[in-house]
Amino acid sequence: MRRSQIEAAWLGKAECRTCAIRDLVLFADLQEADFQLIHLPVEELMLDAGTTLYHSGDEGVAAFTIRSGLVKLVQYLPDGNRRIVRLLRAGDVAGLEVLAGRPYEHAAQVLQTALVCRLPREVVERLNRETPRLHRQLMNKWSDSLRLADEWLTELNTGTARQRMARLFVHLSGLSEDGLCRMLGREDVGAILSLTTETSSRTVAEFKRLGVVQEIRPNTFRLDRGQLDAIAAGG
């Protein structure tokens, strides 16, 4: 049982002013003067796969901007069952709920080495109070999260295992620049699509056999979008 070993990954204070992906993130609209309002440090962290950003139920002291990599939000059921409710990538924000004064809703774990910025709750709250320029972005992030959650339900939890898996391949390919698709571990796939690991494995195997996907290197695939779309639609 490791608690988050976040401390180990400290890179330094982030320089938000010159952030390369600022147009993607929460501080997109901020102007020079607004940055004066940031008094607590925004830290930059490099986190390896497997690291936990926070646990479900923890009191929220910070939200996290994902600058690169991939993070999963996991929710546990009373019966021990486990569902992955969202995947976050560059530009997404984990732990928005703390800005509404609530504890974390999920556990957040790194799937692919991630660079994240830790935004203390007070920094965001202060900025939100003092400058209206953050409102719009914050609203956008909420809206994005909600749209993602709804899509997740309708796309990845509706239809046959083949359809859902096809949609997952497409979805994941959208998360990487190169055309390739890094598939997740079979257990995680199961927790996303509401399938057993066995069925996940079998379905991926079937797709390989049919040539719908091609395994370039272990668990990394080249996709045939045409065929995948056909399957996703009910082929």
Place this chain on the structure above:
Amino acid sequence: MRRSQIEAAWLGKAECRTCAIRDLVLFADLQEADFQLIHLPVEELMLDAGTTLYHSGDEGVAAFTIRSGLVKLVQYLPDGNRRIVRLLRAGDVAGLEVLAGRPYEHAAQVLQTALVCRLPREVVERLNRETPRLHRQLMNKWSDSLRLADEWLTELNTGTARQRMARLFVHLSGLSEDGLCRMLGREDVGAILSLTTETSSRTVAEFKRLGVVQEIRPNTFRLDRGQLDAIAAGG
């Protein structure tokens, strides 16, 4: 194919200042002066079951506060499939996404006669710009919606048909003051739990047979929470 017959249900301009459920809704924190900022009318509407508030993809001109009744948010898949992604009741807000400048994500339809307030986008935007007191509430509503969406996925789309149905009964009973539970049409139940109407029907029938629920009058049930919780947990 009826378009929304919202016009037919116009009750008059809402008097937000004296709203009976103001502490529940978006304008909870507003003060006397803030109401001066409302220039466009907030309309109050009484809508019968079956009425459509808006369609997916429509350009958003207003959000809606639900004051009573029950509203479903429906999302359609490319293949014609249909999922209900959320149920809204008193205090909830439909169409928040328009405040982030996006078109409606879902279709919103009334399930049980509903009293709603129509909040023109500009009213909320103006208030949001000019008074910070709305921010907090708006944030809460976003956060509520997101939590509801995630719960929906983990509770109502995970486990066996019996478990999901048991959780739906419990969930619905939470939406009415009297201890009773008004169940939805079997087709809607299917669209919520990701089941066919037949399985929905069979499962409800089984629960009746087992005495887990008791049909007081057509489609209205008295629940045995103990047994339902047991089933929900995997009995």
Place this chain on the structure above:
DNA sequence: CGCGGATTTGACCTAGTTCAATAAACGTGG
């Protein structure tokens, strides 16, 4: 009373689960 939609029930069938065994992949220390 008779019509149209929703619900229930039955019989059959298949997609996906379960249980169990095997085989890769991966990290670790020698």
Place this chain on the structure above:
DNA sequence: CCACGTTTATTGAACTAGGTCAAATCCGCG
């Protein structure tokens, strides 16, 4: 760099929950 233990993925065979198709019943309503 290789042997070894651990984890993770794959595959098989038997089983079952839930889907499918079709018929029967119920219900509100003009």
